[in-house]
Amino acid sequence: MAAFYRIYEENPNPREIAKVVSILKSGGLIIYPTDTVYGLGCDITNLRALERIARIKGVKLDKANFSFVCHDLSNLSDYVKQINSTTFKILKRALPGPYTFILPGARTLPNPFKKKKTVGIRVPNNAIALDIVKQLGNPIVSTSIRDEDEVLEYTTDPELILEKWGSIVDCVIDGGYGDNEPSTIIDLSESEPLIVREGKGDLDIL
Template identity: 45%
Template sequence: MKIFNLLEDNINDRYLDQIVEALRDGGIIIYPTDTIYAIGCDALNNQAIETVCSIKAMKSAKTNLTIICHDISEVTEYARFGNREFRVMKNNLPGPFTFILPALSRLPKAFKGRRTVGIRIPENKIACRIVEQLGHPLLSTSVEGKDEDYMCNPELMAETYANSDVDIVVASGRGGIEPSTVVDCTAGGFDILRQGKGELVL
């Protein structure tokens, strides 16, 4: 496992290249978002998604999956939404929100059978630079915390996952403990499934 220290105002391009190369090779990373640190992989690599699900002990076929996109234009390739949803996403993104939208078929096998996908565009330059350079979305699932200190501390996460399939920990200082606000857009409205860090602006 490698640990790369990156700050939003000082992103080392050499480290970024290595992170993206690892993702393209099916690697797994822990990385910062604008809420909680996340475990992720190339969202179009089916085997890597299954590995993330194994690390988190998730049943991939029954678990809601979330992807991080670079911008709303990229979201159109993976999810279906109308003008109302576009306006609300534009009002709130980038930001600490997960929008649940109908999934499109471009997503890989691990998404098959799911009718929805979670969409995030975090207000975090590191996550967004990784997605931009990768050229397509990252899978995103929060690092589960044993306690508050663990959830904030990437060095402790690196110790915990040292013998796992995690290849790189992107350490960017202390993370947050409050998750994103989850907004379900699939029933014609904007239903808050989980109130988190973000206050939705309609």
């Protein structure tokens, strides 16, 4: 059964964050809170963990559209081609926030993603998620956890998430009730911004 840690967003306990980071570094999968729905994530540098997430989602790793959850925009050039000033201004206005931005992928992408022309970048406005990524030292590869057969598309109660996912993942973080509205996805890889999915987050950032 997965480890279950209660972490408070107002003041995340560094010792609890360190336990989560240790699980990620050893190839573990975590379910963690964001500023939208709960996410399923792993260390971007751990191939075994990436393959596990792809299997859970029923996709091939090189075809998967996972987001890269970053602490801030400082290491963006490791994953994204050089972007123009207009795009950067949009990112600065919107992040941290409930948006996923699709940007042109860099040649320096980790091996499993080398063939990808674009990547989804996320900097959630959630102290728990940001502290995990900061302590880890590199992004988490992440995807939303969905309930395909239920009235609610996304489970918001961490204890119910543990019940359903506890035997599949290595850690579930209880960061309080999640949202049931996903992030807004905006494609900035072409000359004009394209709204791929309207979710949480205002569009006046464009």
